[in-house]
Amino acid sequence: MTAKNWIVLLAIIVVASVIGIVFMLALSWFPEQGSNVAPEIDTFWDVLVIVSVPIFVAVTTVMLFSIWRWRQRPGEEDLDGPPIHGSTKLEVIWTIIPTIIIAALTTYAAILLVDIQAAPAKGTRVVNVNGVQFAWDFETQTADGPVKTAKLYLPINEPVKFNVRSKDVIHDFWVPAFRLKVDAVPGITTSYNLTPTKLGTFDVVCAELCGLGHAYMRQTVTVLTAERYATMMAKLTKASGTPVAAAGGDGIGEQLFVAGNPATGATACGACHTLAAAGTTGVTGPNLDKELKADNASAADIMEMIVDPNKEIAKGYSKGIMPANYATTMTKAELDALTKYIYESVQGKG
Numbered sequence: 271m272t273a274k275n276w277i278v279l280l281a282i283i284v285v286a287s288v289i290g291i292v293f294m295l296a297l298s299w300f301p302e303q304g305s306n307v308a309p310e311i312d313t314f315w316d317v318l319v320i321v322s323v324p325i326f327v328a329v330t331t332v333m334l335f336s337i338w339r340w341r342q343r344p345g346e347e348d349l350d351g352p353p354i355h356g357s358t359k360l361e362v363i364w365t366i367i368p369t370i371i372i373a374a375l376t377t378y379a380a381i382l383l384v385d386i387q388a389a390p391a392k393g394t395r396v397v398n399v400n401g402v403q404f405a406w407d408f409e410t411q412t413a414d415g416p417v418k419t420a421k422l423y424l425p426i427n428e429p430v431k432f433n434v435r436s437k438d439v440i441h442d443f444w445v446p447a448f449r450l451k452v453d454a455v456p457g458i459t460t461s462y463n464l465t466p467t468k469l470g471t472f473d474v475v476c477a478e479l480c481g482l483g484h485a486y487m488r489q490t491v492t493v494l495t496a497e498r499y500a501t502m503m504a505k506l507t508k509a510s511g512t513p514v515a516a517a518g519g520d521g522i523g524e525q526l527f528v529a530g531n532p533a534t535g536a537t538a539c540g541a542c543h544t545l546a547a548a549g550t551t552g553v554t555g556p557n558l559d560k561e562l563k564a565d566n567a568s569a570a571d572i573m574e575m576i577v578d579p580n581k582e583i584a585k586g587y588s589k590g591i592m593p594a595n596y597a598t599t600m601t602k603a604e605l606d607a608l609t610k611y612i613y614e615s616v617q618g619k620g
Contacts, residue, residue: 275335283331287324294319304447304472304493306465307386311449314382321371386450390463394429397422401434401441401454404483404554404591405541406474407530410503417506418529420540420550422474422491424466425499431463442478445491451477466493483591486554489541523611524548526604536599539608542592547615555592556584562616569613576605 295316303309340351398409398416408422424430434443436454444451447468452460476487494502527548530538540550544557561584562572574581579592596605 283328286327290323301447304468306467308449390431394431396431399432399434399443402437402537403481404487406489407538407541414507420538423502424493425496426493429465434460439480440478441476441480444475444477447472469493482588523607526608569609572612573609
């Protein structure tokens, strides 16, 4: 191959690499940054792009040039190519250079991981995250004790440690705006810590295929100012102040709907369902305000839906998404209180 060919190839590689890098860096790959570690992770992604694009361009350019330059021409179908010994020097070069690149990127990634996983500072807020097919629920540790909720609330610019668990199969706790994610594995507790840095409401998703309802295993985390967070937690603490074991009293049905029963493992209905009266917006299951009103469901109908969810499936949903064990994880008094609360909330009597 002539020197001219090499110059042309090099020029194509340089120009195409610059264009490719600019284009890739200009794309909006991720949602807005919502935590203190997000900028570091996004920077690492940019470094990977800057390194990877020229390699891709160089390999592709050389491959296409070789196909064009040494392609088979008419009349050469039965010819064998000339014997080629190869170049030991070239083989050494293309082995050493990728090794150096991979080692450098691996070192960078390791340093970043160690930095991200540094021990949380003293006084870091602790949130227990529980995954169950197919919903999330959260237990925030406060000065007044743990507060269990279907939706997650966090204060801005305050460090938080997530302890992540699963009650059934492997899930994966991921807030894309925070960038970090970790598996929720039955029998063990995984964790990571970060600091929310942006106000707003962000998606919580499961990033591990966990069954039929995996795509619907979504929730939200809302980051509030310190003042609004304190007000919200005071309200939630008051709402969860009555022990579930005393079922039958006022507010028990709402508590079961919003927080479930951590003592028995009963999942919070609000983690999966939307109900305006409870302030929940779950989409894993049907919107109860719409579905129950449309069906003119009675209290007896609602009770049957709770204890035998697979008997009749709402349009657009599948069997096996809703847990079928509420008859055993709740007492009759709790089931009656929950049924009454849902019925009166939908009918506007609550």
